[in-house]
Amino acid sequence: MAEWKVMKIVWDLQKAMAREVYTLAGELHGWSPATVKTLLKRLVDKQYLTTTPVGNGFVYRPAQSAIATLRGAADTLLSNATEAATGPLLVHMVEASDLNAQDLDALQKLIDAKKRTLSRRKPPS
Structure with a gap:
């Protein structure tokens, strides 16, 4: 969960100096710079973020767009869910989301x- 919060910060900024991420994560979540540094390292190790050295710091950039990364995470979530849990999980995601009319229209077309x-499909014999 914490890693996703750091990713959201970097996705929002598109590129960020480490200090910017420390500051925002501290303001938003009350985390120390050491905690954020650990999370950034994990995200780089997992290849969610790329780094470029600049002076005595680093610039962090998302390795992929938010939607590409989140689709991958959703695919993993769905592949790990039992068949009986898939429907309720999707219902929960729709209920918990702020969707606009265009999103709802796209979902309705998919449902239809x-x-x-x-x-x-033919019923089993």
């Missing part, structure tokens, strides 16, 4: 297409 696919 999934329903058509289900209705075309």
Whole structure:
């Protein structure tokens, strides 16, 4: 969870000096610079962030866009969920999200297409 909060900071900034991340994470979450430094190192090790040395510090950049990274995490989450949990998990995600009309229209189209696919399947004999 903490790593995702640091990623959100870097995604929002697109590139950030370590000091900027320490400052924002401290203000938002009350974390010490040492804690943030550890989280940044983990994210670099996991290849979520890239670093460029600048003077005596580093500039951090996301290795991928937020949507690409989050899709990968969602795929992992869904692959680890039991079949019975998938529907309730997706319902929860929709309920917990601030979606606009365009998002809801896209979801409705997807739901309608999934329903058509289900209705075309033959029931087991």
